[in-house]
Amino acid sequence: MPFFPASLENLIDKFASLPGIGRKSAQRLAFHVLSLPEGEGESFANAILEARKNVCCCKICQNLTEGEICSVCASTKRDKSIVCVVSEPRDVLSIERSHEYNGVYHVLHGVLSPISHVGPDDIRISELIRRVAADDSEIREIIMATNPDTEGEATAMYISRLLKPFDVKVTRLAYGIPVGSNLEFADDATLLRALEGRIEM
Amino acid sequence: MPFFPASLENLIDKFASLPGIGRKSAQRLAFHVLSLPEGEGESFANAILEARKNVCCCKICQNLTEGEICSVCASTKRDKSIVCVVSEPRDVLSIERSHEYNGVYHVLHGVLSPISHVGPDDIRISELIRRVAADDSEIREIIMATNPDTEGEATAMYISRLLKPFDVKVTRLAYGIPVGSNLEFADDATLLRALEGRIEM
Numbered sequence: 001m002p003f004f005p006a007s008l009e010n011l012i013d014k015f016a017s018l019p020g021i022g023r024k025s026a027q028r029l030a031f032h033v034l035s036l037p038e039g040e041g042e043s044f045a046n047a048i049l050e051a052r053k054n055v056c057c058c059k060i061c062q063n064l065t066e067g068e069i070c071s072v073c074a075s076t077k078r079d080k081s082i083v084c085v086v087s088e089p090r091d092v093l094s095i096e097r098s099h100e101y102n103g104v105y106h107v108l109h110g111v112l113s114p115i116s117h118v119g120p121d122d123i124r125i126s127e128l129i130r131r132v133a134a135d136d137s138e139i140r141e142i143i144m145a146t147n148p149d150t151e152g153e154a155t156a157m158y159i160s161r162l163l164k165p166f167d168v169k170v171t172r173l174a175y176g177i178p179v180g181s182n183l184e185f186a187d188d189a190t191l192l193r194a195l196e197g198r199i200e201m
Numbered sequence: 202m203p204f205f206p207a208s209l210e211n212l213i214d215k216f217a218s219l220p221g222i223g224r225k226s227a228q229r230l231a232f233h234v235l236s237l238p239e240g241e242g243e244s245f246a247n248a249i250l251e252a253r254k255n256v257c258c259c260k261i262c263q264n265l266t267e268g269e270i271c272s273v274c275a276s277t278k279r280d281k282s283i284v285c286v287v288s289e290p291r292d293v294l295s296i297e298r299s300h301e302y303n304g305v306y307h308v309l310h311g312v313l314s315p316i317s318h319v320g321p322d323d324i325r326i327s328e329l330i331r332r333v334a335a336d337d338s339e340i341r342e343i344i345m346a347t348n349p350d351t352e353g354e355a356t357a358m359y360i361s362r363l364l365k366p367f368d369v370k371v372t373r374l375a376y377g378i379p380v381g382s383n384l385e386f387a388d389d390a391t392l393l394r395a396l397e398g399r400i401e402m
Contacts, residue, residue: 003294005267011252014245018230027291029219033249034256034265041253044215045246048234051212052242055235064235066206090228093204 008034060131062107062124064089072104079103081140085128085159087111087147095145103143106131111146111155125159132166141169148175209235261332263308263325265290273305280304282341286329286360288312288348296346304344307332312347312356326360333367342370349376 004012008030015026033041057063058070061083065071072078072092082103086092092105110123120126132139142163146152160170175193177186186194205213209231216227234242258264259271262284266272273279273293283304287293293306311324321327333340343364347353361371376394378387387395 003297004290005256005265007248007252007255007267008265011248014248019233020226020229025221027294028221030252031289031291032220034252041249045249045253047208047212047215048242048246048249051208051231051235052246054208055206064206064209066208088232089205090232093228096204 057107057109061105062109062127063092063105064107077102081138082143083128083131083139083141084143084145085156086145087123087152087155091145091147103141108146108155111151112158113151120158123155125162128159129162132163132168139168141171144170144172148173258308258310262306263310263328264293264306265308278303282339283344284329284332284340284342285344285346286357287346288324288353288356292346292348304342309347309356312352313359314352321359324356326363329360330363333364333369340369342372345371345373349374 011030011033012023012026015021015029016023018026021029033044036044054066055064056066058065058073059068060073061070063070063072067074079102083106084095084101084103085106085108086095087108087110089107089109092107095101095105106124106128108123108125108128110118112118112120112123128142131137132142142159144156144160146156156172163170174197175190176197177183177190177194183191212231212234213224213227216222216230217224219227222230234245237245255267256265257267259266259274260269261274262271264271264273268275280303284307285296285302285304286307286309287296288309288311290308290310293308296302296306307325307329309324309326309329311319313319313321313324329343332338333343343360345357345361347357357373364371375398376391377398378384378391378395384392
């Protein structure tokens, strides 16, 4: 039996539909939104509407942006010859945080996943191929930076095979022990990859 | 440096301002809302606006409702002579879940808290006193059901003193060992209260 007023129940349902938010948290969030001062609840709703309306994908790299082209692609300081391929927009942020990468990106918006019925046409692979195949392409290297799990690996493998006919180097982020971690707690697969990828000191 | 488009940053800020939602979770929620199918993001925003517009406080018990009077106060099956005083609307749900209580409620919308500058005029105490003092009042018993913490106790104590001049019985929920728990893990204060409140078998 729904106990709260209908529109409050509806708001709780909406919050509960978000990832990682259970029924109790959703109630808490809905009560919080109701208790916000005049105008603030409305500006929350507006933020959703504005973001949904304004945010679209960059025509070049498919990252989220408000204009036609994102700030990274528009920058003249970035090296357009290196493209880092990531699965989600938030991964761009992770790589930007290293303050080391100066190339551009390509956001796939997903990974190949037969179980979830995600095929090559459901993510932005053809856009990447088109970028590489363009007559005025300056791309020399593609860095695969999908997550190091089964689906991420398979996606990287699939794309690297599609890129074979083109004159570009395809590389992969290095696997190994995370900096600051402990050998004792490293899993077998990571240790194996770290051994395989060892470099001379 | 904000890295995402402005309206997306704004949406992330809004989510991050909710209780219990950190920056990373807020990003995840904002990305989720952006990726919702056409119409669903908008209906989320509408749910907020609708709830903010429609939900108000019951004129009698101050619980959240969409009409003038909530379903509990409007019901002819509820015993209007017993009033259970709780601090938040969600506490009403907790007590309703016991399927045992048949009286009505009074929601304070907070507890007295000198540290957070919440005084008697900031919560709905005067509304309760007015209910008890009304000429047509049928109230015989007030059950204090604020949380068993310092502020909840102080609030219950304060209200019970205000109710002294009136001809009503003021009671408090029983303290003791939670059903299904283990004596080994019960804290000292709870055990002390359980001993003090022991009843004959």
